Amino acid sequence: MPYLYLVIAVAFETIGTSALKASYGFTKLGPSLLVVLGYAVSFYFLGLCLKVIPVGVAYAMWSGLGIILIAAIGWVLFGQRLDAAAILGLALILAGILVIHLFSKTTGH
8 A cells, every 4th residue: 555655655755846837936826725635646656655655765756756757747748858868868867766666675565
């Protein structure tokens, strides 16, 4: 269950951050409300997963997956392009998440 909570937390953090871009500095009500709701739900589920997953591991996975998803959403929805260095950096973040998840004994799998 804790990893399901973490996935839900990442999904809502991604929604909140995407809405943050769409809110234009909190000048649009709908996206602004979505930011608050997205982060509230995200932190709630992140808190639930922290009952089992160590905080450093959970935060690394939460923020790393969020970075990768937001970069993809920025590319698809907002037309933001990434250069080779940015793509390499994102690949290294993903590699770090995989190493933690697949090989660390602290993740409880």
